[in-house]
Amino acid sequence: MSPTALESTTTPPLAAHPSHRTMPVLSGLGLLLLLSLFIGVSLGTLPVAPGTVATVLAANLLPAGWIDVSAISEADRVVVWLIRTPRVLVAALVGMGLALAGAQLQGLLHNPLASPDLIGTSAGGAFGAVLAIACGLAARSLWYLPLLAFLSAMGALCVVYAIATQRGRTPVATLLLSGVALNALLGAGTSLVLSLQASNYQVAQEIIFWLMGGLDSRTWIHVGMVAPCVLLGALIAATVVRELDVLLLGEEAAASLGVHIEHVKRTVLTSAALLTGAAVAVSGVLSFVGLVVPHMVRLVLGPAHRRVLPASALAGASLVILADVLARTIMRPEELRLGIITATFGAPFFLYLLLTRKREIGLG
């Protein structure tokens, strides 16, 4: 425009650009995750020496015969490889799934309060799981509870989407409100099943424990259930990274830049349903992970989803692993429910964000 602007060839100042923090932050979070995985396997009711953990992990990961494990007791080997490793991996995948789902939904719905809990998926999953426990299906096979939880989480989201969609358009406000309504309805259903089972102490206890979220006695089978869903959900999310950025500027701006808005909504909701459904199916209800992790990440890396999504996945994984370590060790030998830990730490942290960083997280 002005002649000076056309002639200037110097690069603009880039010091404060959050993209310059991307690589350090992402590698830091990657290291944190590795460290968390290791801590998660080492600590518990019976602490295992780090050297023993490393040897057992190496022996199982490397080809047979490379590492000599004869010096390690059978008990330690079982604890490390068959009990703790799958549990820690499930924790990581659940944290990844919830944080990724939350980050996408907050972006899509342009609402800093959006989380997997808000659009009915968590409540749907809980209802399905509670039904599975109450009918006795859960006792018959390891597969029934997660399967029912997953299906009802997906079902809940389909219902919310169908209610909110009229003539091919899904207004964000209607989507959120129908999510709130379905949440209440499913919560009532869960309470009903629970009260019908109240006389059956064991079943009622199992339901209540499940609703409080936890990762006790998760096995390699659970890892196998949740890993493909989280992977697929993450891949689907990756296809709309740029669209999510553009959508933050409003639907009209996005449309004028060639974004097919309803397609993005369907894609994100599918991904979020897969991720949350899988997470709820293997861990019960863990609140605040999907809400808080993306906000923490945005404070450091800014709003662009190509940074927020991977960083949220890494941070969410570490957070749930470490929360689970706390749940296992804080009242040794008793285990605290994981949902209690995530809410106890998540809620005050969210309040802190609300009171001090309102503007950055889009609430001011």
Added chain:
Amino acid sequence: MSVLTLHNAGVAMAGHWLLRETSVTLRPGEITAFLGPNGSGKTTLLRLLAGLLPPSTGYVTLHDRDLRTLSRRDLAQRLAFVPQDTHINVAFTVREMVEMGRHPHLRRLTRLRPADHAAVDAALRRADIWHLAARPVVELSGGERQRVLIARSLATQADVLLLDEPTASLDIAHALDVLDLCHELAGEGKTIGLALHDINAAARYATQLVLLRAGRLITQGRPETVLHATQLNQVFDVCTDRIQATDGTPVFRFYRDRQQHSTFAL
């Protein structure tokens, strides 16, 4: 070479006409300015032209193709729209915002290519915001944000640019910069459509004027034929005084009513 045409297109919402059937053609190398009081349908007309609003009657064509047969992506490669509302509450940097203009050209799961970066650089320079590239948009003034949005539309390299009151939040110098830029772009063969409030700016820069009032097209044509006092009095509900600038072009001055006119004239 892109000709954007409204064929008897109108928009009704809830039984109320926002814009009655209108036919207008925007041609390459020309600046078409839409003038009219608030609520006259300028923004509706621009959104209709941009394909952001489906016509209730008639249709819109871009180079003889109905907009409805074009995909969002195809349309966004050829036509860029700059909204009037510059409110942005997301802390993207200026550069990131302008990079979004490349969105219609990018495939899924790919990064910006060197050609995209070049287009972004050129757009930043042309909109005179090169020095702001690393700043978060939320920290900028309204005028700077307006230029960011203009840069984003330039980054699309679209042949048609539609701008809704692009000078509304700008100071005089930057308003002139934006209008000069439009003039330059028209000179390069782009098709430009502007909603404007400043009649004198429209008189100076536009090659075609469209006057609207209460959702109706009142008249259209070259500035010298469209802009005369009786016409303006009728459309804007004012008393218009036509005076001569030093270069001979007409300048208009407005009074709310006849009485005020005579008071000032004394």
